[in-house]
Amino acid sequence: MINEDKRLRKEIEASEKDIMGSFPVLFRKMKYVTASVGWHGIIYDMCAQITKLIEEECQDLPEEDLPYVADIKEKYGSLRVALYNATDNMDSVVSQAERLSETACELCGRKSEIKGQGWLVNRCERCE
Numbered sequence: 153m154i155n156e157d158k159r160l161r162k163e164i165e166a167s168e169k170d171i172m173g174s175f176p177v178l179f180r181k182m183k184y185v186t187a188s189v190g191w192h193g194i195i196y197d198m199c200a201q202i203t204k205l206i207e208e209e210c211q212d213l214p215e216e217d218l219p220y221v222a223d224i225k226e227k228y229g230s231l232r233v234a235l236y237n238a239t240d241n242m243d244s245v246v247s248q249a250e251r252l253s254e255t256a257c258e259l260c261g262r263k264s265e266i267k268g269q270g271w272l273v274n275r276c277e278r279c280e
């Protein structure tokens with residue numbers, strides 16, 4: 153069991169490093185990312201769309217004025233992302249990702265819903 157947890161923890165860390173490494177501009181102010189592993193796909197897609205928008209909408213900006221992720225976390229069973237210097241289109245992408253996470257298990261990404269009272273979790277039947 154401990155080994156299984158360790159292995160999973162390693163995968164999660166690798167995947168978080170992959171996300172940061174794939175989008176160095178977006179994560180330039182973050183030392184590390186801790187995001188629920190079931191949402192890594194949603195986060196990756198969100199970052200890819202924002203990166204495309206940066207290329208289209210921020211061509212004239214110096215690097216320090218480009219959008220960046222200031223915070224990324226789980227709150228009340230769904231994903232919350234603070235994207236600074238964002239354009240309206242980027243805000244829409246972030247909102248969409250946050251909405252998607254409301255119906256995705258935070259541990260495995262399968263279809264799920266937010267449950268609980270007080271302490272809200274988002275876990276599918278298999279992960280409960």
Ligand SMILES: [Zn+2]
Nearest residue numbers: 257260276279
């Ligand atoms: Zn699950």
